Amino acid sequence: MATFSVRPLPTLEEVDFEQEGTAVYQLVLEAEEVARQNTTGAKYNDLIAARVLGFLLCDLWTHRKGSLGRTPYEELLKQLEQCLDGSEEDKARHEKIYATGWLYRDQLLRVYISRCKKKALVRDGYKCMLTGSYDTTCIASPELTRKRRAEEAGLKPAECAHIFSESAQDGNANKVEYAATAITFLELFRATDKVKNLYGGNLHQMYNVLTLCDFLHTEFDLMRFWFEEVKDVENTYTIHASYDDFFTANQPPLQPGQPIPALPSRQLLAIRAACSRVVHMSGAAEQYD
Template identity: 40%
Template sequence: MSRLPSLADVQVDHNGRRIWPNLLSAERAALTMGPTNTKYNDPLIGIRVLGFLVQDLWQHSQNTLGLIPYVELIKQITSSLSISGQIVGSEEEAEAQHMRLQTLGLSFRNNLIRVFRSNGGPIPKQSDHSSRPSLDIVRDRIISEMKTPTTAGNAHKHALLRDGYRCMLTGQYDVDSVYLHPELRSRAAATHGLIITQCAHIFLENAQDGEQETSYAASAMAILEVFGHSSTAESLVGGSVHKHFNLLTMRSDLHTLFDHLDFWLEEVENTYTVVSFNNKVFEMALPPPPRVTFRVDPELVAACRAKTTNPPALPSPSLLAIRAACSRVAQMSGAAEQIDQILRDLEDTPVLAEDGGSAHLLSARLSQSSCNPHVKA
């Protein structure tokens, strides 16, 4: 976890510099709470999420997202401070400002964790080894399916076809696909072995129900609206989380790291740089190339044109940029480390979810801490 930069070092515009002393004051107050602070240090995490998000959005305002997210965030912070030109000097007002900033920061933490940080393993794809239809037959069938909504059941096979049955980051071929389609074997022989692929979502699958589904939907809407993508928010929350623009075919171990916010993708001149906060994150696995280019499989493009059907969309640069911003902030602020600690602690709790997971406990604790930043763990 890093401290917020000083006013002299922070990289923001004049609007950001105007509210920065308030963030530094709130950070100092959280640091001086000492032993009375909660185990998970919620007040400090909340302030640092907010501060690093301000700086990150300004530093990346020249990319796909532009200035809209930065302006919106400054507006929300200013509203929380209730200032109009100058800072109120009373100790009571300062403490109230700190609390409002902490609550705002924790709400961002909770929202980004709910829609980006996966706590469970991905749903395995369903493979049918009873028959081996040719690639052409499978391609034609999936092209015809593309006219209907993509579901959790067919999202992976759609993404696999779009990506040429390969991991989008490493170019390695999916082992099940090569087994089913001998036509792929000669191509796969030129890559670094066969691997298990999974369907990674930029915004997580909304595979929950009831109260958790409502929390997810609200969080997705909140994040996308701040980033100026209300229409995309409505699309995702409206049941289209499995659309092609939200999907990436990814090697299974990389998918886990991606879902844990351990690395992200930053767009650079129509390509993507693979970035991690920790250089050792790929230490135990074959790392992806430092820069990758996404493209729809050329054979699928040709087949779609022959059938006067639009090829499936590639992953959305805007959604990837939003996820990248949230991943950077989660790592810099300590929020990612905090969530890992909460999950480790929840593994030891005697109260477990019916499916053996702890997602509902994490969600409950996040909701509790956002209502009261000083809640005891």
């Protein structure tokens, strides 16, 4: 399994973009190098901003044949091409990269860092989708207790984890502004209709939730692991983590149960996977508060 630790951006030769991507990525690399050499207090923020854009562009290009397709890559490329104004000095173009990268960094964390539990438990067999341990509420059910014992499964508190965060629904004064900003960011992935539905007050839709035991819910909210689809196998995923020894066992596949109610969205999980990889490699995850 690959390690997703903080690192410099890969070279042009390592990524092998097409012509349009090469020109944009070269500017991002230049901005990264300028930020790295900067000795002012803004150095770290600018460095992360450049790396967020660079790693996001690389990730979308690398995974362009997956379920998200080429559209997110092309949309990001279109946005970054606006920083290539040849009439501007390098410093001005780099500042545009930093400003755009900082906006993306903010949204990468705010969209994902975060009670419909009953429906999710029914869908997922009253247990954590990863560990197979049953929720503690099963103690009151003789039938589920017999089933758990027959499976020799554990018993731990299960929680409803949201693929897209609940933070836009908390009723604060910035709720509408935040939701609009989040939707604008996520339009990059062309999930607009589904995301607008979520941020219209429907984050508890079944396609946006997973049943996870309590400690895995915490780790999921911190973006320390994510799900990547298994090609040509419906509703099955492998688990990837931000560092190799996160799991003590081999990667278990996520195989959800019955298709009613709706299973976790393949597209939403793919978007979250891309963002998780980027925040760890760019260093943005270290700024989570």
